[in-house]
Amino acid sequence: MKPATIVIIDFGSQFVQLIARRVRENRVHSIIVSPSITLQEIRDHNAVGIIFSGGPASVYADDAPKCAPEIMDMGLPVLGICYGMQLACDLLGSDVGAGNSREYGRTQVEIVAEDALLNHVPTQATVWMSHGDIVKTLSDDFVALAKTDTCPYAAMRHKSRPMYGVQFHPEVFHTPCGNQIIRNFLYDICHCTGDWQVDHVADDAIKTIREKVGETDRVICGLSGGVDSSVVAALIHEAIGDRLICIYVDNGLMRNRETDLVEATFKQHFNMNLRCVDASESFLTKLKGVTDPQEKRKIIGHEFIEVFKAEAEKIDGARFLAQGTLYPDVIESGHSASGATANIKLHHNVGGLPKELGFELVEPLRDLFKDEVRRVGEHLGLPEEIVWRHPFPGPGLAVRIMGDITPERLSILRDADDVILEEIRSAGWYNIIAQAFGVLLPISTVGVMGDDRSYAGQHVIAVRFVESADFMTADWVRVDYEVLGRISTRIINEVEGVNRVVYDISSKPPSTIEWE
């Protein structure tokens, strides 16, 4: 039996994932679907309510995205947000057109009628708006619930159908009463019980894996040591034990002690069937003299597939391959009504394995957001160091060593990176920062060695700390000077061959997070 679900129809809103998360944070399962969804598909999802998202179009434009109008007749509660409200009103005979002025950012709304949707919301409330169109005349079938100076119908409900609308965005952080409104919709209008929680997610995933894999087949999992593949491995191990075989490829481009951590966690603690392949020599040989970043990525991606394939072929009876695909990847790879947005992770994902390997896929995280994956990881007993770790790129330190990759340069960057991570952990910054790392620059700068100025063999390390919600945009972290000072002193004193440390203060865009 599928959990009671809120179906969110995506009309191209930049906030659609946020709506899904807000619903889930209130312990109700949600999924995002395209406007082409059929009534039967909605029923098959065990829908208890529907949310129409916002979107950039005008409902009266020829190419405006629309869903089947019969959805309004299903008897399910509908909450329209922004464009979603205008569309629902349009479908039910109200008039939508351009407002006298566009309304962006924080606005005050005044509640003009009491309603379950607005329970516990102050009469004067701050909300976040982003629209040009408005509902101009509301048909007699509706009741206005709120207004602003420029928008006469900022919230409304239908008199005889369970249809509600808000012109503002309750899902964004800048609408302080937004979560209350979403809760009211879920609990008072859709009568959800709020029993969607992470223990159930893990239990359901384990059950589904058992059903899919059956009693005898084996599953191969490429373990990188990152959160996603670690949680995938822990879930599948819980489901089928020793019939899971994990392959960890040491490409020689990892941080210090990475292989030890993976072995200690998965082999010793979880007692998993783990094969560690030390392929560092072949990776480093192929990368010799290569300085172009995309060329590095290509070589590493190709070599990874070769090594993985050779190891997988040694495993008898393996029919399935596990992958750590997350819900945002699923949405962004084509389920979004707004068309696929550029997905940086997929685009970069050199750890991806081609279909020609001939395995069936097991993707137990397909329905989950990253924070839910972390909670599942905690629930399964993965160590904090794994559950809360920063993302690390597939090509590893290769894209953080600008220019030629040599064992000496790798060693310098690894030692510098150790200092950086140690210092931010001990100063309490690790969980505030989204990604922290060092970059070895391809230049030498002057230093004073004894009484002489010296250029020879003296490297520069750039330190990069970013904060980011989705890694599509990022800002540099205003970290304490004290922390930067300690990092600089320690790197220069402890890492031989480095005489200068700089801090990267660029945001993305226009810079990227990585330097290559």
Ligand code: XMP
């Ligand atoms: P950029 O540098 O594009 O990075 O702002 C965005 C996020 O992607 C990671 N990244 C990669 N991940 N293979 C990966 O698996 C790659 O080639 C790659 N390049 C960048 C980066 O660490 C950040 O989290």
